Amino acid sequence: MNELKESLFRKMLLIRKTEQAIDALFSMGLLRGTVHGCIGQESIAVGLLSHLDPKVDYITGNHRSHGHYLALCGEPEGLLGELMGKRIGAVEGRGGSQHIRYKNFFTNGITGGMVPIAVGLAFAQKKRGHGGIVVAFFGDGAMNEGYVMEAFNLASVLQLPILFALENNGFAMSTDQKTTTAGNFESRIKAFGIEYHFDQATNAIETYQKCGQLVEQVRRKGTPLFAEFQTHRFSGHSKSDPREYISEELDAYWRTNDPLERLGKEIDPGKKSQIELEVEKRIEDAKIRSMQSPFPNPENEYEGEEK
Amino acid sequence: MARTTYIENLREGLKELLRTEVEAFLLGEDIAEPYGGAFKVTKGLSTEFPGRVIQTPMSEQGFVGMGMGMALAGMKPVVEIMFGDFSTLIVDQLVNHGAKFPWLYKTPMHIVIRTPMGGYRGYAATHSQSLERLFFGQPNIKVVAPSILQDPGRLLIHSLQQGLPVFFVENKLDYPRKMLEQTKNFQDLEIQRRGLEFPTAQVQVAGFEEPDLTIITYGGLVQMALDLQWKFMIEEEVAIKVVVPSQLSPLALNPILGFIRNDPQLLLLEEGVQPFGWTSELYVRLKENGFEGSVSRVGSKPLVIGAAQVLENHVLPGMDRLEETIRKRVEKHE
Numbered sequence: 001m002n003e004l005k006e007s008l009f010r011k012m013l014l015i016r017k018t019e020q021a022i023d024a025l026f027s028m029g030l031l032r033g034t035v036h037g038c039i040g041q042e043s044i045a046v047g048l049l050s051h052l053d054p055k056v057d058y059i060t061g062n063h064r065s066h067g068h069y070l071a072l073c074g075e076p077e078g079l080l081g082e083l084m085g086k087r088i089g090a091v092e093g094r095g096g097s098q099h100i101r102y103k104n105f106f107t108n109g110i111t112g113g114m115v116p117i118a119v120g121l122a123f124a125q126k127k128r129g130h131g132g133i134v135v136a137f138f139g140d141g142a143m144n145e146g147y148v149m150e151a152f153n154l155a156s157v158l159q160l161p162i163l164f165a166l167e168n169n170g171f172a173m174s175t176d177q178k179t180t181t182a183g184n185f186e187s188r189i190k191a192f193g194i195e196y197h198f199d200q201a202t203n204a205i206e207t208y209q210k211c212g213q214l215v216e217q218v219r220r221k222g223t224p225l226f227a228e229f230q231t232h233r234f235s236g237h238s239k240s241d242p243r244e245y246i247s248e249e250l251d252a253y254w255r256t257n258d259p260l261e262r263l264g265k266e267i268d269p270g271k272k273s274q275i276e277l278e279v280e281k282r283i284e285d286a287k288i289r290s291m292q293s294p295f296p297n298p299e300n301e302y303e304g305e306e307k
Numbered sequence: 308m309a310r311t312t313y314i315e316n317l318r319e320g321l322k323e324l325l326r327t328e329v330e331a332f333l334l335g336e337d338i339a340e341p342y343g344g345a346f347k348v349t350k351g352l353s354t355e356f357p358g359r360v361i362q363t364p365m366s367e368q369g370f371v372g373m374g375m376g377m378a379l380a381g382m383k384p385v386v387e388i389m390f391g392d393f394s395t396l397i398v399d400q401l402v403n404h405g406a407k408f409p410w411l412y413k414t415p416m417h418i419v420i421r422t423p424m425g426g427y428r429g430y431a432a433t434h435s436q437s438l439e440r441l442f443f444g445q446p447n448i449k450v451v452a453p454s455i456l457q458d459p460g461r462l463l464i465h466s467l468q469q470g471l472p473v474f475f476v477e478n479k480l481d482y483p484r485k486m487l488e489q490t491k492n493f494q495d496l497e498i499q500r501r502g503l504e505f506p507t508a509q510v511q512v513a514g515f516e517e518p519d520l521t522i523i524t525y526g527g528l529v530q531m532a533l534d535l536q537w538k539f540m541i542e543e544e545v546a547i548k549v550v551v552p553s554q555l556s557p558l559a560l561n562p563i564l565g566f567i568r569n570d571p572q573l574l575l576l577e578e579g580v581q582p583f584g585w586t587s588e589l590y591v592r593l594k595e596n597g598f599e600g601s602v603s604r605v606g607s608k609p610l611v612i613g614a615a616q617v618l619e620n621h622v623l624p625g626m627d628r629l630e631e632t633i634r635k636r637v638e639k640h641e
Contacts, residue, residue, distance in 0.1 A: 058380065094411050101412040106379065110403045116369045117404060120376020120384075127330075127382075147400075150369025157364065305410065305446075 005267055006275060008050070008204050011074065012042040012260045013279045015067045018076045019235060021283050022066070022083060026239050030291075031083050035097040037235025038067040043259035044167050044229045045071040047207035048135060051215040054103035056132040058121040060114035061107035063098045064167075068137055073102045076286035081293050088293035094301065112138060112145030115164070119151045122160035126222060133161040133218045141172030143185055152192045155224040163218045164194070164226040169233040174245045189226045201229040202257040205266075234258075311489050313455055314482040317348055320460020321385065324467060325356045328383050331467065333360045334370050335387030345389045346423055346482055367396040371420065375405045375472075378418040383467050391424035391476070392433050398441055405472040406447040415470030419463060425478045425527045425578055426623050431614035435623075437526075437579035437607070439476045443556040443588065450556040452476040454529040455487045456498070456508045457553040465504040476555070478527030492537060501562035505554035509566045512536060515546035519637050521567050523550045523589065524576035528624070532576060535629060545637050555585060560592050567593075572601045572636055578624060581606030605632055 019037045026035070038045070045067035052059060054072050061068045066079055069090065082089030083097055090100045098109035108114050118136035125132045142148050143166065155162050166185065170177050189196045197214060201207050207229070218225050232254035236243050255261075264272055324331045333349060339362040343350030353360035363370040367388060374384040388394050401420065409416050426435030442448045451466050451473055453459035459477065466473035487493055487510075497513050500506040510533060511518070522532045532549045539545040550566045552559050567573060573593070575586035586604045593602065610622045 091411055091413075099407070099411050101414075106408075106412060108404060108407065110399060113372070113399060113404055116372025116400065117376035117379060119369070120373035120378070120382075121380050122376070123373060124377055124380030124382050147366070147368035147372055150364070150366035151372065153364055153366065154369050154373055158361075 005205065005263060006271060008046055008208055009263050009267055010275050010279065011046040011071055012204065012263065013275065014074060014076065014282065015042040015045065015070045016260055017279050017283050018070060018079060019066060021080065021287060032085065033096050034238045035083065036064040036238050038064050038233065040232045040234040040254060040258065041167055041169065042067050043201050043204040043207045044165070044231060047204060048165055048211040050208060051212050052135060054105050056130065057104060058118070058125065058132065058134045059105040060118040060136045061105065062111065062114060062138050062142065063109050064139065065100060065107040065137065066097070068105065069100050069102055072105050076283050077289045078102065080286050081290035084290050085295060086290055086293035087296055088290055093296045112142035112148040115142065115148045116151040118162060119155050119160060122155060122162040123158060125161050131219065133163065133215065135163045135165055137165045137167060140166065140168040140170065140177050144181060152189065152194060156192045156194050159223050161218050161222040162224045163214055164224065166226070166228045167231055168228055169231050171233070171245065173237045176245065185228055194224050194226050197225065197227045199227065199229050201231045202259055202262065204259040204263045207259065311485055313459055313484050313486060314348060316486055317459040317463065318350070320463040321349065321352060323460065324385065324464055325352065325359050330382040331359070332377065332382065332384050333387065334363055334374055334384055336363055336365055336389050338362055338387055344387060346479065349387070367393050368400060371397040371400040372404065374418050375400055378405065378416040379408060379414065383417045385419045385421060385467065388420060388422035390434050391422040391438050392436050394422055394438055394441060401442065401448060401472055401474065402445055406445060409447055409471045416472055417467050417470060419466045419473045419475050421463065421475035421477060423477045423479045425480060426612055426619060427480055429614060429616065429619065432611050435612045439474065439555065440579050440584060442474045443585060447471045449473045449554065450476060451505055452526040452553055452555055454526050454551055454553070455481060455484050456510065456529055456551050457506060462505060462553055476526055480527050484530060501565055502559060505559065507550065507552040507559055507562035507566065510536070510549040512540045512546070515540055518546045518548035518570050520572050520574055520633060521548040521550060521570040522574045522576055523563060523567070525551055525553070525555060526578070528576055528578050531626060531629065535626070535633060539633065558588060558592060560596065564596055568598065570600055574633065574636065575602060575604045576624065576629065577606045579606060580609045582609050603632060603636060605629055
């Protein structure tokens with residue numbers, strides 16, 4: 001158990017510290033574009049993806065996928081380098097924050113757009129019968145996109161091996177879900193004939209264990225499941241967002257229940273400091289390597305593309 | 308693919324794909340038996356290839372996205388959109404997803420979206436349009452149009468090997484038409500082709516090789532162009548050359564230039580709305596590449612296609628309008 005706690009803590013801390021490093025690099029003017037941070041949501045990425053193999057399973061992410069990427073590969077230079085537009089980046093500077101690939105993990109920047117694609121990946125998994133499954137991450141904003149509903153219907157009709165993972169942080173950008181969303185997610189999902197599970201993602205170990213059961217069930221039965229993770233985003237929607245729409249009370253509740261902080265308290269303090277140092281060093285090293293990495297050469301990157 | 312009609316030729320192509328590509332699948336609405344597709348293109352295939360024809364709900368965004376996912380996994384889906392007009396619904400999955408993956412993720416995407424475009428059948432505003440223009444010029448989307456001159460089945464097979472999404476523009480009026488080599492005029496025609504996978508074809512009437520005018524068009528309007536070519540030859544001894552590319556975007560310019568470089572005048576013809584259309588781009592590119600003759604254009608007017616025949620005729624390019632344009636051009640030239 002201690003080993004598990006330390007391993008989850010290390011992975012979650014790597015995500016949080018990398019996100020903080022990204023914020024710092026932005027304030028120093030070293031990054032272009034924008035980012036969508038996932039501070040506060042780390043336990044879902046880590047809890048779920050620790051049970052998957054990106055060589056066998058397919059995973060789709062969204063605009064807020066830094067955590068998913070790091071949970072899968074643990075290589076901060078892939079992310080930092082990508083944000084700097086460097087060759088060392090996950091897709092060599094082609095994609096930036098929102099368009100990342102790592103093995104069978106793919107993200108894209110259109111809200112909900114990867115969910116029907118995940119259904120197609122699940123169709124391939126089923127037809128090939130190699131035991132692989134699909135996990136599709138999306139946020140509560142995507143729950144109001146039409147093609148996401150179409151994807152649920154397709155996955156249910158075709159009985160595909162897919163786990164839909166809703167990271168519900170309550171806000172679609174700045175818009176409070178309560179003002180835009182009729183009914184509730186549970187009844188929507190059940191209406192599609194898909195089994196629904198809920199996790200108040202405040203306890204990383206519990207989240208990890210529940211995810212293990214869900215992944216195992218999808219693998220065994222080959223049919224769709226839906227998991228809603230109630231979570232909180234301490235990052236702004238994007239880098240320029242001062243989070244005026246989030247109340248003090250909500251932040252206070254989640255500060256007390258922050259899964260990373262809670263997990264940290266369950267680890268031997270000496271071990272914890274050691275992990276913290278190692279993670280800091282890993283990120284520092286990734287930062288330096290990313291800065292040293294060259295920019296892509298447009299002539300090479302677009303070679304043979306213009307027709 | 309030596310089948311008599313366009314639709315048979317196309318269906319043969321689909322069959323060959325299903326026979327030779329173990330991971331080829333057909334997706335679409337009402338494409339399985341007993342219906343076999345709104346235009347019967349996939350008739351019989353769900354029986355002949357069990358499990359390979361996936362009849363989908365009416366969720367164009369959803370099942371095109373599913374096709375993109377299958378292609379991302381390395382499968383080879385062919386997705387039917389029942390009417391070309393419905394391709395407005397799938398723009399996001401094509402433009403923002405499928406077209407981005409080959410370059411962003413360095414992974415080939417073998418997927419064809421095939422759909423019938425075009426009017427002249429009284430289907431009115433939302434079932435008659437030629438909306439392939441939505442995808443013209445989009446990076447990493449190839450727009451291909453077969454015709455009675457260009458083996459639809461063969462083009463389809465090539466389209467699935469491109470490694471990037473292909474938007475495959477069929478034409479409703481073309482389905483029952485005979486392939487050109489099956490028609491009675493065929494023996495009097497001289498046909499040349501340039502290009503391998505998506506050839507551009509040139510049709511001339513034997514003995515009329517010095518064109519008074521050259522029509523460049525594609526897809527369903529090829530028949531109209533050939534009818535006029537024949538009519539002008541018989542009635543007025545006017546020589547019309549017809550040039551037909553099958554790859555519309557990116558524009559296959561060199562084969563076209565090869566056929567028309569020394570021709571005196573061109574008439575660019577498309578069924579889509581003319582302003583900002585395919586012929587607009589073609590016009591500019593021909594001029595940029597040194598074509599010196601005169602060029603005129605005929606396309607649809609930028610108006611909603613009405614239901615009544617007189618309204619439809621007013622909007623779409625028809626024989627009368629085309630004939631009048633040709634006559635003026637030819638007289639002026641003489």
